[in-house]
Amino acid sequence: MPRGGWTQARMREVVLEERGELGxxxxxxxxxxxxxxxxxxxxxxxxxLLAGGMSQKAFGHFTMDNSAAWSAALVPLGSARVIVENESHARVRRRSNIAHELGHFLLEHPFDNVILGEDHKRQFDEKQEKEADFMAGELLIPLAATSRMAFDGWDNARVAAAYDVSPQFAQKQMYGQRVRAQHAERKYNFGRSNLNKSTAR
Structure with a gap:
């Protein structure tokens, strides 16, 4: 972890580095x-995990009876890490689940144990959860992309289709840049209006 903790700017740098490593x-x-x-x-x-001893009852609980209870977990195996995910979720949610767990990994969040229970936040504190959420958003739809799409007027469905995420995920990730684009448009229109008034005199 950087001295002073993770800033959004530093987390975005890590995302760009990781994306660059993937070409x-x-x-x-x-x-x-x-x-x-x-x-x-x-x-x-x-x-x-069924072949490794997980009971059919537990499998049924998390994939059928109460599939919303649990999404994914980053699990330590000695010095290695694995991710276990709930395959009953939609593809777009599974992608965001995996990105979230990778956020924990890339930010080197410590944890003492893994609870495959109903409240994922029991594994990490609230600050770490927010950081992992931020990383997931930047991995799946980076700032440069949201900025471009916001100024080009893309709606949630178009963003979701382009980046293989849910419309809800797209809306959350696009919100800040849409506000920025709206402010820029109002400023531009205000300036153009004043220019038209001055030239009309």
Whole structure:
């Protein structure tokens, strides 16, 4: 962790570095599974754990009875890490789940144990959860992309389709740059209006 903690600027630098290692530019679509593989992190589905002793009851609880209860977890295996994900979720949610866990990994968040329970936040404190969420957003739709799309007027459905995320994820990630684009448009229109008034005199 950098001295003084993680800033958004530093987290964005890490994202750009990681995307660069995958041969991606600042606005290219991103595959979280490819990044996990690049770091030697194996991604397992819950169903893969059945052969290792996970009960059918537990599998059914997390994939059918209460699939919203748990999404994914970064699990320590000695010095290695693996990710276990809930395959009952939609593809776009699974991608954001994996990106979130990779955020914890890239930010080197410490944890003492892993709880495959109903509250993922029991693993990490609130600050770390927010940092991992920020990293997931930047990995999947970086600032350069949101800025360009906001000024070009892309709606949530178009963003979601281009970056393989949910419309809700797209809206959250696009919000800040849309506000910035709206402010810039109002400033431009105000300046143009004043120019027209002055030339009309």
């Amino acid at each position: 991606l530019g600042a606005i290219d679509p991103f595959d979280p599974y490819a990044l996990a593989d690049a770091h030697g992190i194996l991604a397992f589905k819950l169903g893969d």
